Amino acid sequence: MSDLINRSAAELADALGNGETSSVEVTRAHLDRIAAVDGAVHAFLHVDADGALEQAAASDARRASGSPASPLDGVPIAVKDVLATRGLPTTCGSKILEGWIPPYDATVVARLKAAGLPILGKTNMDEFAMGSSTEHSAYGPTHNPWDLERIPGGSGGGSAAAVAAFEAPLALGTDTGGSIRQPGAVTGTVGVKPTYGGISRYGLVAMANSLDQVGPVTRSVLDSALLHEIIGGHDARDSTSIDQPLPGLVEAARQGASGDLSGVRVGVIRELAGEGYQAGVQQRFDEAVALLVGAGAEVVEVSCPHFVHALAAYYLIMPSEASSNLARFDAMRYGLRVAPAGVDDPSAEQVMRASREAGFGDEVKRRIIIGTYALSSGYYDAYYGQAQKVRTLISRDFEAAFSSVDVLASPTAPTTAFTIGEKLDDPLAMYLNDVATIPANLAGVPGISVPAGLAPEDGLPVGLQLLAPALADDRLYRVGAAAEALLEQQWGAPLLTQAPALSEGCVA
């Protein structure tokens, strides 16, 4: 195993900058790693070895001529399969998009290319990002590198597992209710959901447009900041994108790494603790908060009383938007087309119905039905309308909290990774895994999950979630990097060094 795969993106960028290695070598090392372990992990749905090596060679040429396109020029990356990639399959983990090859790049993908990051391939996910375990992928589940019997979180389990298994130093995820942060927590990696509007959604196949956000999936806080600066910023193709410059994220991460949090006020959210939170999760969270206090932070408990309604509101707004977004998958223009069995000369509507019946999985159908119902005439006010009011109340809870603290903190997910299959028959139990991450999406505020250690009872990773006011993503990087530095000081090394070695070449 090449040592190149164990390095952070920042370290790889340094090595590329000083000529110690080349992008082709780095990219090849990661492709070799994918070939060796992805049979067991199944983080990838599609690997583009040729394309990645071609981009790597171009990067090496730029570095050789002294004109790198960005600080991360040449550092390879994996992309969640919900982002449109020109010329590469984009399935969203669904049968209904099998074989669809987009004719265009998502803005974030175009920015990766412009910045010189070779794209290794597309990562597995719950179908249309609907799930918290990646078990709802139509192409089979992804396995958690910490324990292959367990889920890697979801919906972005592929991106988190790829990074945790050293198959990629960086990945892109998307977070609608926690799909970046919760996988980060359960795989011992870093995941950031930026401020809504901070990163273009153009080319992100929407689940819930008012909640979705693209973000970094990495092994260090600094790496997330580096990636965030490359993909972030205004995009005229996305009307909801914010037209103002990003705050200095890399600078904030470097500042935080000093471990000094003097003057920083941290609020611990009362409602995101207690019942439903695994003892070891709570313990590691409390210990991490104690470390922040030791670094000079002022920690207080704050109440966000409406957060208890967040899950209910989310499960009305998200499926409502999703039911409309997914209407376009009708077999008329692209994707799967199925003729109904036993029907001679079927109508277009019959073909649509048969194709959607065959092409969508159960969880997707469940949400389409819920959303269709919630938007129906006579129910709209009681469901969608009411949920929007709850959303406003949650935003006000955040405003009130941020009037007295700089960042908020909670466990990222209430439990560590559960075993594959454990919650498949109980959607509500599955949904509860996002209880701590959903409020940020409803209010549009940014959040980060950083590894907080292993739960004593099962030895699996726990995540510390930090939340900041909209547009203050830099605070996440400062406090997140400080927490990371303080924790790694205790552990003596990054958490992932404690992960069991994956035997190369084995298939789960």
Next chain:
Amino acid sequence: MTDALIPFDEALERFDPAMGLEVHVELNTATKMFCGCPTEFGAEPNTQTCPTCLGLPGSMPVVNGKAVESAIRIGLALNCDIAEWCRFARKNYFYPDMPKNFQTSQYDEPICFDGWTDVQFEDAAGETQTFRVEIERAHMEEDTGKSLHVGGSTGRIQGADYSLVDYNRAGIPLIEIVTRPIIGAGQNAPLVARAYVAYLRDIILALGVSDARMEQGSMRCDVNLSLAEKGSGALGTRTETKNVNSLRSVERAARYEVTRQAAVLSSGGSVLQETRHWHEDTGVTTSGREKSDADDYRYFPEPDLVPVAPAAAWVEELRATLPEDPRAKRDRLQAEWGFTDLEMRDVVAAGAVPHIEETIAAGTTAQAARKWWLSELARRANEQGVEIGELPITPEQVARIQALVDEGAINDKLARQVFDGVLAGEGSPDEVVAARGLAVVSDDGALGEAVDRAIAANPDVADKIRDGKVAAAGALIGAVMKDMRGQADAGRVRELILEKLS
């Protein structure tokens, strides 16, 4: 099956009609409603598309500012309030040529609302009447694609040999203008409907925001109509008649629905709430899809777009720069041009007002401009089945032809040949005159020889003229003109004949 009808006048004795008119106007913006694709009519199928108007996964809309401006200008011209803040909404339903299976439209927050307009029409007694039509709203939305299933017996997608879909039209900006129920027009209801749509078209044309061609679908009208027992003040069950593609059809369709619904109600039946289709050829409506209140489009605000919030100062600027009201302008032009009511009505009916205006601006008298556009060009447009403005001739060229007549270079008869040449693409009027050799001959040498030939060929006529019957000169002039293929200066020919035979 033929529907039972009762005569219109009889129907109106028992029932009060109520109408609601929904007019869709396709804007003539250079790009589509939510993307940068061009909107040119008649381009090769699917050459004016992108991920957004194809509804590809991941694509997102961006609002066309010019379309918002056109919507506001239409609203202002219809005396509407302009929303300080409004949103787009998704109208969800499945249709094969609708790329996203929802239409991005506006629902409870239209950009223009609460307007009115006064329409004028001539009633059955020939009296000019004015009727106020209240505008409920005007909102922005996008058009769908067009599909064509080829082969097979059913026209369905699977039975067809193949299916064609053209998405060039998908995403073209539309403005939908909806009236409040038009009540109290009584027997004039069909005339009011027609006058409203005609006046709306004039306003749209004056604003320059659409070519508003009903026949080509860039302006489409749906006629909602219901009947209630006379004097009851209630609203009956309505039908929505689609596909009403001319002003005349608006009137006829409204009239037909009155007679049909009256027959249904008179026989104790009840009107079915449904969509009906107008058939121009047979002049009847037939039942389409049954439409009930169960139709549920599950509207909700479009989450991919931010609200449209036109600045008050901008709206005022647009209000200040509205064009002259088309009816006021017509009255002014009629006075300026000195046309009779009848002449003006013909000019308006032919759609020739702007062309005559420009021809006059290019230096022609009003009567001459009217003569050419109405006698010569309107007839040709009619023969070819095109709008007068679609003829390949400009007002400047018409003015030049008249100038050639005024200069004596050609006469009216030759002018018609010049029109032929210009319309056939042979060049400018001067080029056609030169190329076809159409200039009038007033050279005495050539004319004298032709006169001599005419006298020699018609000795009887010549004798009569010698005997003092000057009126007989006409026959000789005709012969000379024929000889000269119409290019002789008729006045000079007459003088020469009389000189030679005196």
